[in-house]
Amino acid sequence: MIDLIHQDWFVTAEGQCQPRPIARPWELLQDHYYLHQFLSDIVQLLSNAATETDQWDYLPQIRQRVRQLMLNSYWLTTQRAEPDPKTGAAVLTLYDEIGYPLTVQTVTTNPGVTTPIHNHGTWGVVALLEGQERHTLWRQQANPDRLERVGHHTLRSGEIISFCPEAIHQVETIGPTPALTFQLYGDTQPQARYQFEPDPFLAKPF
Numbered sequence: 001m002i003d004l005i006h007q008d009w010f011v012t013a014e015g016q017c018q019p020r021p022i023a024r025p026w027e028l029l030q031d032h033y034y035l036h037q038f039l040s041d042i043v044q045l046l047s048n049a050a051t052e053t054d055q056w057d058y059l060p061q062i063r064q065r066v067r068q069l070m071l072n073s074y075w076l077t078t079q080r081a082e083p084d085p086k087t088g089a090a091v092l093t094l095y096d097e098i099g100y101p102l103t104v105q106t107v108t109t110n111p112g113v114t115t116p117i118h119n120h121g122t123w124g125v126v127a128l129l130e131g132q133e134r135h136t137l138w139r140q141q142a143n144p145d146r147l148e149r150v151g152h153h154t155l156r157s158g159e160i161i162s163f164c165p166e167a168i169h170q171v172e173t174i175g176p177t178p179a180l181t182f183q184l185y186g187d188t189q190p191q192a193r194y195q196f197e198p199d200p201f202l203a204k205p206f
């Protein structure tokens with residue numbers, strides 16, 4: 001874990017990627033941190049939120065739990081699916097059951113794979129376990145609807161990026177090796193999740 005970059009980021013609705021303070025890594029080390037403990041901790045944290053839209057107030061604490069998992073779970077890095085030869089990507093769901101409100105997964109992507117421009121319709125925390133990816137950040141402006149490219153952020157192994165529900169990004173896997181990410185999302189509202197075309201502006205369900 002020594003060569004990992006320990007830095008957290010937060011992407012605003014305006015497409016600004018802001019650094020966020022983190023605990024010192026050695027303060028987060030423990031004997032083990034099982035996935036079931038992590039999931040219970042997240043559910044416990046979110047139970048403090050009065051409404052679903054208040055959940056992302058807890059992003060600092062959620063990011064810290066994700067970093068704890070990253071630092072203390074070797075198992076996590078073994079949870080990867082082989083990328084599909086056609087799409088160059090693979091998603092492995094780590095936990096799900098009927099009614100469970102969170103998305104918990106690892107995603108493996110080959111170099112060169114680029115996602116559509118999209119939002120998630122909920123908060124999200126993504127930890128880069130291996131490789132590198134470039135997040136291009138956009139913001140949506142109304143009347144008339146248009147999409148403006150704000151900038152980009154290159155995420156390196158060990159970094160965590162988090163998103164408010166309105167954040168819009170496009171992710172490209174860069175560098176010579178595949179990227180492996182751990183991804184956690186809140187309760188996705190299907191009517192709030194879109195992929196976008198910037199010119200001419202188009203938003204369609206994602």
Ligand SMILES: [Fe+2]
Pocket residue numbers: 118119120169171
């Ligand atoms: Fe995304």
